[in-house]
Amino acid sequence: MNPLYASEDWRSIDPFLRAELLLVIEDVKPGAFIAGDWGPFQRIIRESDLECTSRSSQYDIHLHACVAAPERLREFFRDKLQPLTNKTVADIHRIDGKFLGYPQCCVKEYSHQSMIRPFGAKKSDTKHPFRRELGAMIAEHGSYPAVFDYRPPAFTPCSAHCDDAIATLNTWKDALERNDPDAARALVEFNWEGEPEREAHKEYWDALTKERELQSTRQWFLGTYNAQFEAQLRKHKKLRAIS
Numbered sequence: 001m002n003p004l005y006a007s008e009d010w011r012s013i014d015p016f017l018r019a020e021l022l023l024v025i026e027d028v029k030p031g032a033f034i035a036g037d038w039g040p041f042q043r044i045i046r047e048s049d050l051e052c053t054s055r056s057s058q059y060d061i062h063l064h065a066c067v068a069a070p071e072r073l074r075e076f077f078r079d080k081l082q083p084l085t086n087k088t089v090a091d092i093h094r095i096d097g098k099f100l101g102y103p104q105c106c107v108k109e110y111s112h113q114s115m116i117r118p119f120g121a122k123k124s125d126t127k128h129p130f131r132r133e134l135g136a137m138i139a140e141h142g143s144y145p146a147v148f149d150y151r152p153p154a155f156t157p158c159s160a161h162c163d164d165a166i167a168t169l170n171t172w173k174d175a176l177e178r179n180d181p182d183a184a185r186a187l188v189e190f191n192w193e194g195e196p197e198r199e200a201h202k203e204y205w206d207a208l209t210k211e212r213e214l215q216s217t218r219q220w221f222l223g224t225y226n227a228q229f230e231a232q233l234r235k236h237k238k239l240r241a242i243s
C-alpha cells in the first residue's frame with residue numbers, strides 16, 4: 001500500500017474528500033474537481049506527481065481544485081478552452097465527463113439537452129433514468145446493487161443496468177476499500193443520504209437519528225448540570241469570603 005495513506009497529511013483531510021483524490025492518485029480515475037486546502041492537500045498533490053489548478057482566490061480558506069496528472073490537466077484545458085466560441089453546454093459536459101473518467105454512454109445520456117439541469121433546479125427535478133430505475137429496484141427488492149454507493153458526488157450512470165458504469169464503479173470500489181476503508185465508508189454514507197437510496201437504508205438512518213438525539217440530550221444535560229454546579233460553587237466562594 002502507498003505509505004501516503006498512513007501519513008498525518010493524508011489523515012488530516014476529511015475522509016469524504018480523500019475518496020476521489022485517492023482514485024486519481026491510484027490512476028483509476030483521470031481527474032477530479034474537489035475541495036482541498038492550502039497545506040497538506042498541496043503537499044500530497046506534489047508528492048503524488050499530480051498537479052492542481054485552483055478555482056479559488058489566494059484569500060479563500062477553501063481551495064476548489066481540478067486535480068490530475070500534468071499531461072491530463074493540459075489536455076483538459078486545451079479541450080475546454082479551444083475553440084470557446086461555438087461550444088454548447090453538451091460539449092462542456094462531454095469534456096468534463098472524459099476528464100472525470102465517466103463511461104461514454106453515461107456522459108452522452110446526460111449531454112442531451114433535455115437532461116441538462118436548468119440553473120438552480122434541484123437534482124430530483126430532472127428525469128434521470130438512473131434514479132427512477134434505482135427507485136423501482138428498492139420498491140421491488142428493498143435494495144439496489146451496493147456498487148452504486150461508490151459514486152463520486154457528480155457521477156450519475158446512464159442507467160442502473162449500465163455495464164460500463166458498474167465496471168468503472170467496481171474498479172473505484174476496489175481501490176478505495178483496499179487503500180482507505182474510512183474514505184470508502186464516507187463515500188458510501190454520502191450516497192445513502194440520496195434519494196431514493198435512503199429508502200433502502202432505513203435502519204442506518206434510524207440509528208443515526210437516535211444517536212443525534214442522544215447527543216443533544218447529553219449536551220443539554222451536561223449544560224444544566226454544569227450551571228447548577230457553577231451556582232453551588234459561587235455560593236460557597238461567597239460564604240467563604242464573608243466568613
Ligand SMILES: [Zn+2]
Nearest residue numbers: 105106158162
Ligand atoms: Zn452508461
